[in-house]
Amino acid sequence: MKLIIGNKNYSSWSLRGWLALKQSGLHFEELTVPIMGEEWDRLKQGMDEVQPSSGKVPILWVGDAVVWDSLAILEYCADKVGRERFWPKDDAARAMARAMVAEMHSGYLSLRREMPMNVRRRVELPGVSEPARHDIVRILTLWAEARARHGSAGPYLFGSFGAADIFYAPIVTRFVTYGIGVPGFAQAYMEALLEHDWMREWIGAAEDEEWVIEQFERVA
Secondary structure: OEEEEOOOOOOHHHHHHHHHHHHHOOOOEEEEOOOOOHHHHHHHHHOOOOOOOOOOOOEEEEOOEEEOOHHHHHHHHHHHHOHHHOOOOOHHHHHHHHHHHHHHHHOOHHHHHHOOOOOOOOOOOOOOOHHHHHHHHHHHHHHHHHHHHHOOOOOEOOEOOOHHHHHHHHHHHHHHHOOOOOOHHHHHHHHHHHOOHHHHHHHHHHHHOOOOOHHHHOOO
């Protein structure tokens, strides 16, 4: 298994795919390719026949199988090792977790645009747009409901670490980067996630990276 990811400082979708592989327990080779560089352009040109999504990361290669979407990578791993490793056993909790992951996968465009992932930086925002504020409130509401209804067994959204935490992990880093104030329950969740061994490993590697992408250093 080979997982191709982008810069750890900037690539939120790479973080999700990488955490999914870590959660699976499967052995994989990790290849980091700096996005927006010459090596990235060469890689995209070489993937035209096997990867029809215009060269996006993360990409998982397993023999003849190529999986190029973070949610698809998570589900591929779940098929391999058992879905209970990623999703809650309780029907109601699992339904909510799936809905939250799907919403994260397709939504919150204003937040993403205004607050690009940048693990190394700390930015004082003069303010956020109303759509981005709406995204933040929506996320915090979902976190509160998940923790209240299904999180009693542990510190993560549904108690134990799983798919929902994997998909909201980049949001946690964004809230830290841009100094977004959150209520106490959310702060406790964020601290638990950031203390997870895999998150500490990713953040440490992101801080050590030398690549800088100027367009991601400018806050909208």
